[in-house]
Amino acid sequence: MITGKNYIGVDTSAKNSRTYSTFNPKLNKPTEWIFHEASKEEVNAAVEKAAVAFETYRTFSDRKKAEFLKAIASEIESLGDELISVYVQESGLPEGRAKGERGRTMGQLRAFATLLEEGSWVEATIDTAQPDREPLPKVDLRKMLLPIGPIVVFGASNFPLAFSTAGGDTASALAAGCPVIVKSHPMHAGTGELVASAIAIAAKKTGMPDGVFSNLNSSDLEVGQLLTVHPKVKGIGFTGSTNGGMALYRLASQRKEPIPVFAEMGSINPVIVLPSALEQKGSEWATQYAGSIMLGAGQFCTNPGLILGIKGQALDSFVATLGSEIEKLDPTCMLHPNIYEGYEKGKKELSSQPKTVEVASHNGNVAPNFAQQKVLTVSAEDFLANPVLHREVFGPFSIVVQCKDKEELITVTQELEGQLTGTILGKETEIKTYTEVVNALVNRVGRIIFNGVPTGVEVCPSMMHGGPFPSTTDSRFTSVGTSAIRRWVRPVSFQSWPSELLPEALRNNNPLGIMRLVNGEHTKQKI
DSSP: OOOOOEEETTEEEOOOSOEEEEEETTTTEEEEEEEEOOOHHHHHHHHHHHHHHHHHHTTSOHHHHHHHHHHHHHHHHHTHHHHHHHHHHHHOOOHHHHHHHHHHHHHHHHHHHHHHHHOGGGOOEEEOOBTTOSSSOBOOEEEEEEEOSOEEEEOOSSOTTTTTTTSHHHHHHHHHTOOEEEEOOGGGHHHHHHHHHHHHHHHHHTTOOTTSEEEEOOSSSHHHHHHHHOTTOOEEEEESOHHHHHHHHHHHHTSSSOOOEEEEOOOOOEEEEOHHHHHHHHHHHHHHHHHHHHGGGGOSTTOOOEEEEEOSHHHHHHHHHHHHHHHHSOOEEOSOHHHHHHHHHHHHHHHTSTTOEEEEEOOSOOOTTEEOOEEEEEEHHHHHHOGGGGSOOSSSEEEEEEESSHHHHHHHHHHSOOEEEEEEESOHHHHGGGHHHHHHHHTTEEEEEESSOSOOOOOSTTOOOOOSTTSBSOTTOOSSSGGGGGGGEEEEEEESOOGGGSOGGGSTTOTTOOOEEETTEEEOOOO
C-alpha cells in the first residue's frame, strides 16, 4: 500500500507539510497518491542512521549480505500486480516493459548475491614477508577492497525499477557493504515506495541494522543538495541529465571532504555505417534503426541519436528507407509532460539549425505527451561547424551526418564528445581498412558494438555501461554489471599484521576459500 511517507530505516515519517503527486502521462492527469517531501530533519535522520548502520553492516559476511539481496528480490516479486499497475500509471510505459524491468531488477540483485557468495570480488592480494631479502628485508603486505560508507542513490526517470530504488546503484552499494539512502524520483514515487517497502521487509527478515536503507521523497532540488553535502555521506550514484549530474559533481567537490559522484549523463551513441553495410544490407539496417530510435519513445540513454556515413547513392538510399520506415511507426507516450516538453524544445532547436534537412517526421494528431519522431540530415562540414547539432535530444530523434570521404569520417569521430556507446556497421574484411575510424571511436566510447544496435544493455560481468566525459563523470567505472561494485569500495593494505587479526579474506588459512593473488600467483591454496 502506498502511504506517501518517507522510509527512514525501519521507520516511516511524514513531518513535512509540503506534498506532491505523481502524474499519469497517458491519461494526462495526476495520480491519486500524495507524497510528503522529506524535511531537513528527516534527511539528517536518514544519514545518521546510515552512518551508524555502516559500522555494523560493514562487518557482515558476504553470505549474510547475499541473503539480504536475495530477500529483496523475493519481496519485490511478492508485490505482484500492484507494483506493475503503479509503474504503468506513473510512467506511461506498457505492462510488458514493466514486467521486463522488474525481472531485470531482481536479476541484478541476485547477480550481486552470487558475486558475494563466490567471494573473490574483494581482490585479495598478498605479498608475504622476506626477512632475509638483500639489501633490505621485505615486509608482509596484504590488500583488499573495503566499503567506503553511506551512499546516496538518485532514482532515474526512465527506469523506475532497474535504475532506481532497488536498481543497479543500490544493489551494488549494498553488495559492497555500504548502506543506501535513495532520493526517490518524483515522477515515480509510488513505484519507489512499494520497492522501498519490499527492501524494508527484506532487511527485517535477514537481520540487517536499522538504517541500512532509507527512501526519501522529493520533488525539487533541496533534498538532493542536503544529501550531497552531508559530511557522513561518502558517495553518490546518479543517472540523468548532464545539468543535474554536473550540479551534484560540483557540489560534492566543494565539500570539506570531497566525495565521488558517479553520474551517468547524456549520450548520442554514434553509429558509423561503412560502405559495405550500406551496399549489402542498407535497407535492413535502416529498418532496424528506425525501430531502435523509436524504442521506448526514444527514452533510452543508448538511443542512436547520430548516424555517420560516406556520401553516395548507397547512403542516399539508406536515408530514404530510414525516413520511410520511421514514419510508419506510431508515436508512443513519454514518461512525463516535463520530459515531453524538453523533447519538443530540443527537437525544435536542432531542426531550426542552418543547413539541416528534414528526412522524416510524424506530424499527425497524437494524444498529449506522445512523442512525434523526427530524423534530420546534415553535411559533416556543417555538423563540425555547429556545436548545437552535437547535443542530445532525449526522445525519438536522430541526425544522419554525411561525410565526403573516410578522412572526414575520421575527423567527425575524433571531434565527438564522450559517449556511452559507439557502433560500427560493415563487413569484417572492411574493418581492416577503417582502423583509424575504429580507433577514433574506441577513444570516445565505453562500449563499441559491431553490427548491432546500441539499445539494450545486458547485465553481466563483461558489460561496460559508462564512458568518457560528458557521458559519465568517471570513465573507469560501469553502472551496469557486477563490476559496478567497484565504485563503492577502496583498496586498503595491511602491513605486518598477525594472520588471526586480519580480515578473513587475507588470512593465511584462506577460510573463505576464495581466489587470491599470492606472491604473484592466483591461487586458492593456504599460505
